[in-house]
Amino acid sequence: TTVTGGTLSVSTDSNLGTGNVALNGGGLTVTGATTIDNDISGTGGLTKSGSGTVTLSGTNTYSGGTTINGGTLTVSGGSALADAGAVTIAAGATLDLNGTSETVGSLTGSGTLNIGSGTLTLTDSASTTFSGTISGSGMIAGGGTYTVASGATLGGTSTFSTAVTVASGGTIAPGNSPGTISTGNLTLAAGATATMEIDGTVAGTGYDQIAVTGTVTINGATLSTVFGYTSATGDSYVLISNDDTDAVTGTFTGLAEGASFTANGRTYQISYTGGTDNNDVVVTDVTVVPAPPTPVAPSGTSGNDTLVGTAGADRILAGAGNDEVSGVAGDDTLYGEDDNDRLLGGDGDDLLFGNSGNDTLLGDAGGDWLSGGAGDDVLSGGLGDDALVGGDGRDMAVFDSLYDPLVASVERTGGVLTFQGNDTINGVEILVFSDQKTVVTQTSSGTGAQGDDEANGIVSGFTDGTSNSIVDEVFYLAQHADVAAAVGAGLFSSGVQHFVQFGQFEGRDGNALFDSAYYLAQNIDVATAVGTGAFQSAYQHYVAHGATEGRAASEFFDTAKYLSANTDVAEAGVNALEHYLAYGINEGRTGYLADTFMM
Structure with missing residues (x-):
């Protein structure tokens, strides 16, 4: 197929026949979802339109550039894009390297580039400004300075062999969860943002890091830390690892050398002279936890004073x-x-x-x-x-x-x-x-969530009161040292397993909102039934009857009030406490104090 002028628009590869495609002064527009393995040559360009996915393979040498206006263009084989052609990715569109390596002339646009594990090499030595999102673990090589424009985000775990500049309004955010982005020279302009996720103490897997093999310049950019765990005093995070011995130029806005800031309920101090070469950007937890003073002699006597x-x-x-x-x-x-x-x-x-x-x-x-x-x-x-x-x-x-x-x-x-x-x-x-x-309150394990509040949707997500959500692992192990020891010795995989097999029948409380002692004290009939062996525990009665009868699970969870405030749960006839712990808490629902509560 030869296009000598104008534009040839096709929706499937069959429109092109089985031979090669020559764009001699004309262009090719692909509108449908298809795979094109024809070799494409000539001076014209390729345009991808529409919302579908087009897979481009073959050995292509067309020099008119590649424009992706919609959907996804996936390339394979390593020679699908012309080595000297310009690539433009429009907003909402995606170029997916599919784990392969490609060479192009330049890259512009505001869409999404998914490098995967491949390498995108730029042959044009001019600087490149991209306003979209880059993800993946591969590399961008060659070219001039790479600029992350306003509104764009540089994410993933990519490696850039050249300089990276994050312009005002742009964001650099390594990883999809914690990860590392590697660059040549790094410049963070005023108004730019570095978003760093911190979930642990190991760089690249526990927290985000930018590894720089050139100079580091921070012209008043914003540092945003996102914590997924609670650090301890003394924990340090090398957010920017600067090679060699060259000093960091500039600081983040509002954070001079040695400045402190608060995040996640803790206090942190920043240094631009950290690390072994005294030139890394390091954040350290410096929270001071007061130690109990030495007790004095008792001021009171025995008895109630x-x-x-x-x-x-x-x-x-x-x-x-x-x-x-x-x-x-x-x-x-x-x-x-x-x-x-x-x-x-x-x-x-x-x-x-x-x-x-x-x-x-x-x-x-x-x-x-x-x-x-x-x-x-x-x-x-x-x-x-x-x-x-x-x-x-x-x-x-x-x-x-x-x-x-x-x-x-x-x-x-x-x-x-x-x-x-x-x-x-x-x-x-x-x-x-x-x-x-x-x-x-929530622990790091969190709770489940569901979006369908209809009665049938609620019922479909429920068990007999022994789901993981009913057991607060941290609370359960803290309350029962023997269970914690058994889990530590490998006799049980978790507190949840122990509760399901034994704890619920032994009168152990699986979470802070169910109080067996309170339940038995408030329900003499249940206490009598447990005493005679009709039920093995207060919780067994609550699951079988109390949850739907509106009996309070504790002073802190009045079941009747919860069912009254949430008629969909009442209509479903499910365990009210289990619903709150599994779904309600993440839907903005609350428990309610029982009328017996007193400060």
Whole structure:
């Protein structure tokens, strides 16, 4: 087929016949989804239109360039694109190298380039500006400076043999999950963004890194860190690895050498002189966790005491018994002893330590540190930037604010809430709000989610109350040291396996929202039935009857209120608590306090 002028438009390869295609002054437009293995030559160009996928193979030498206006152009064989031709990828269109290596003249456009594991070599030495997205683990070689234009994102784990400039409005974001992008000289312009994902402490697999084999210039770009886990004090991340000994020029906006910033509830410090050659960009967790002060001699006696401090900075240690300790004004340090204590910090920056027992810690105004210790504790920081540390047991944080759907995904470790200041939680399972709504905090394993709220959709996703979602692995292992030891020894693959096989019948609680002791205390008929062996445990009754009868699973999950607020769940006749843990929490639904709840 020979095109001597104009444009030949085809929808399938059969329109071209079986021979070679010569574009002698004319062009070829492909509109359908097809595979073209004819050899294409001449001075004309190839245009891909329409939403389908065209696969281009053969040995092609046409010099008029390749334009992808829609859909996907997939190349194979290594010679599908002319070595000197320009390639343009329009917005919404994709060029897929399909894991092969190709050589072209230049690359422009605002679409998507999927390099895969292949190599795209540019023969034009002029600089290239691309406004689209690049993904894959392969390499872009040759050419001049590669510019990531405004609105474009350079992602994946590609390697660039030449310089890379991220212009204002452009983004460099290594990996699809954590990964490494390698470049020659790197320039991050003012208004550009470097988005770095941090999920661990190993470069390339645990966190994003840019590996530079030339100079590093940062002209006031923005650093955006995205944490998928909670770091520990002292953890460091080499975000830009700069080879040789040349210094980094410039800084990120607002982050001078040694500056600190807060992310994921932790404090980090940035350095542009880090690494073994003192020229890497390194971020380090420098969070200071206050250590408990040395306890003083008990201020109370045995028995139930009321201890009140003065207006200054008091240090009070309750004695044995159920005590109430009040610091009044000032920066106070209050210790509960064993038994169930109530610690009231008052105004000031207070340190409250519950120790053993089921304690209530109220920080009031000021930046307070509340540590519940062992037992089931209630923590309320009040106004100010507070740290709420649950410790062992079933712990809850109380906020004098209405529920906000944004807190549905708060992490149990390092989560930050901004209702009454910047409050950080660690080891707190339950959040309680002034409108009587409750939320269970999330661990790194997360929970499931579903989008179909129709009754039949809900039923189809349900089990008999023994799904993974009903067991909070972190909570379950923390509450049951024998199970944790058995899992560690390989006797069980997880706490979930133990709960399904044994725990649910032994009266063990699989999550913080089901409280066997509470359930039996509130339902004497169930307690009697368990005592006579009609049911093996409170949870077995809840699964069989209580969940659909509206019996509260605990003070923090009133089943009847949940079913009343969510009629689709009630109509489906499913386990209300399981629905909340598996689906409701990710849909913005909440639990509800039972009427028996008291601070």
